[in-house]
Amino acid sequence: MVSKPDMSTRRILTFPAIRHCEAVSTATLLDSLLLLASNIFEYKSKPLFTNYRNAQQSLRLVGVLSIFFEEIRENRSDFSDSSVLSFSELHFILQKLRFLLEDFTCDGARLWTLMKCEFVASLFRVLIRAIATALDVLPLRSIEVSLEARESVQLVMKQARELQFEVDPADRLVSNDVISILSQFGDGIVPDSSDLRRVLNQLGIKSWSECNREIKLLESEMGFEYLSEEKRDLGLLSSLIGLMSYCRVVLFEFIDTLPNQQPNDSSSEVIRHLNTDDFRCPISLELMTDPVTVQTGHTYDRSSILKWFKAGNPTCPKTGERLKSTDLVPNLALKQLISQYCCENGIPVAEKSRKKRNIVRTVVAGSVAAEEAMKMLSDFLVNRLENGTGEEREKASFEIRILTKASIFNRSCLAESGAIPRLLNLLPSTNPLAQENALAGLLNLSKHSKSKTIIVENGGVELILGVLKEGLRMEARQHAAGTLFYLASVEEYRVLIGEIPGAIQALMDLIRNGSDRCKKNALVAIFGLLMYSDNHWRVLSAGLVPLLVNLLTSLESEELIVDSLAVLATIAEKQDGTMAILRAKTLPVVVEILNSTTSRAGKDYCVSLLLALCLNGEGDVVPVLVKNPSLMAPLYALLTKGTSRSSKKASLLIRLLHEFHERSSSNLMSPAFPRERFVHVW
Ligand SMILES: *[C@@H]1O[C@H](CO)[C@@H](O)[C@H](O)[C@H]1NC(C)=O
Ligand SMILES: *[C@@H]1O[C@H](CO)[C@@H](O)[C@H](O)[C@H]1NC(C)=O
Ligand SMILES: *[C@@H]1O[C@H](CO)[C@@H](O)[C@H](O)[C@H]1NC(C)=O
Ligand SMILES: *[C@@H]1O[C@H](CO)[C@@H](O)[C@H](O)[C@H]1NC(C)=O
Ligand SMILES: *[C@@H]1O[C@H](CO)[C@@H](O)[C@H](O)[C@H]1NC(C)=O
Ligand SMILES: *[C@@H]1O[C@H](CO)[C@@H](O)[C@H](O)[C@H]1NC(C)=O
16 A cells, blocks of 8 residues: 555656555554554654754654554554544655655765755655644544554644754855855866865765765656756756766765776667667667657557557557556666767757757767866876876776766767876786776777777877787676777778788687677678778678578577677678688578577578578579478568568569479570669668
8 A cells, every 4th residue: 555666767756656555454554554653753754964953953843643543553442534634634744745755865865855855845845744734634633542542643733834844054055165165166277175075074075986976866867857848957957966976076086886886887889870669669670769668568669659649559569468557667767878979979869849858968068167077087097097197098988988988078088188198008908907998998989080089190000909909808808899899880980990910800800819898899890891892702701601501590589699690691792702602502591590589680690691692692692592392481480570671672582482393384494583683671
């Protein structure tokens, strides 16, 4: 009956939909009230860094009330309708009060609840006044309780009506300090460390990880803010994030990460380049612009699923299950991934709603203070990289790594401060973490176009290849391959990388011996290099085709299979590529994958590959395919279920096979195919 708050989906300082309890026995209602009151009372022992007085007063009133509830529950008397109404109302209010308490004691919420102290105080006031109103309805006289209990309820009513619930003077002072520091940032004045420390001390923020948790929470608030109508707090949130990031970088020398936040674990960058199945709406098969999740947990694009509902289907299209509720929950994580993918691959995001521009993706910070804070901390970090001790450099490289995660603004700030040449200097480092962090930072910086130039002009390609071959940690080699992928998006650099002796060989070594993530990044890097035609014969002569075909038969990971197929399909587009693929006895393997894979992208590449082989392979391919019994069923399935691209290719392939079949049965077989008739697909 008491719904457990779910922090993963609720914005703090807002209330989820709370229901009045209806149709339960009064005894259960009272039990639930008592449980709530005791939940609330547990906050007594939690450290409160902001809004202390209001919280304490509320806890005290609830404490007194719970003694009263306990007594009337013992007595088990009958209750009048108005008593039940009052209990039900109290139940409703206490749930909200519990959410409120949970919010400003939750991890990382100290700065935000401090800056929102007026609002928090008003929430307390409203809730406690509502308690008074609910108690008004209670016919105290007709309830069997001790005189003491009755008097205490009357006291609660009086206080609930009269207490002031104003902002704590201490909170007022600290929030003014914060505002004046923000205005210093805004004016380009480097704030005094002792001022920063004083604020953090007030909030009990004593370590790197506590500071980082504040940033995380502010960033998640920012996410909610983007989705809100008014976006009133965007500027403030950006400024606060800037402030806390500056504090994290400048004030804390030692990174005390929790086990689940170790630098190791964030080394998960694998480039999502080739496989975008999850980004497509299962209904429209297009990239989703506004992914929403229905009750069954499946995700669709909002416009498609709404059309589906409007057409009179109250079901989940994927499972066919009847939906009890047609509520659509925005899938923000996926939305972010998709827009990141689009941004990184130059795909314009079809922004349907006019104003939903995400500042993370734009070239400006959310506020002047945030912008200046970022510039100051970039300068600080670059100085550390250049003049710091070994440990300071390692920490600076780690900070750069996390600052460059998604923000284009941050990347350009760091690039302009001169971070890139200093990071490159760290690549030959014998400190494995510094090397890895430096490359991780370079990887994400290299998504920014100016950075690519700076990397290349400072001899970065050779240094990165050095790590690709002999990086101290597997992750560093993985990031090296990833960085090459981004560099290869520039034509000139594709040429440059391809011409370096051993570069392609080194990527292939990584495909052969690296971790799965290394393999993935190396595959996409080669995919990128293939866009330059001279690299085509280079990969062929280096023996890429047998390596990939071998991968297709030995790999477990569907994602890697899809990527290998993508590379093979590209290679097959040229005659000599097709020949190499046929020599490696690839056909049965591909047909088998086409039949068995569940990945839409996988099927897509299989068909592209087969079609290219048919067109380039002259008479060697079609007669073999015609005899393969497991080919036709999946091809026909693609006609109706595939993407428009793959169904078009499947239909061409079917036509080719049929024509051959007819010709051969009428003995008019000709070995060559009029490929001109088909070339328009490419
Ligand atoms: C992180 O990396 C270090 C160095 O390679 C290693 O000793 C440590 O066990 C790793 N931690 C985790 C959680 O993987
Ligand atoms: C490193 O220290 C020197 C000497 O103090 C200084 O001139 C230089 O600007 C510093 N480097 C950076 C990047 O700040
Ligand atoms: C680079 O940024 C992405 C987000 O854009 C992040 O997921 C990834 O972990 C970062 N890469 C590294 C190597 O830290
Ligand atoms: C950009 O930099 C700010 C500090 O100025 C930091 O808090 C934020 O996390 C960074 N953004 C991303 C997306 O990395
Ligand atoms: C990679 O594998 C090949 C062949 O299996 C082997 O000769 C080579 O030494 C390996 N390289 C590394 C770095 O493990
Ligand atoms: C094709 O796939 C189906 C199911 O995925 C399987 O039952 C069948 O045996 C496969 N055919 C061949 C020839 O592998």
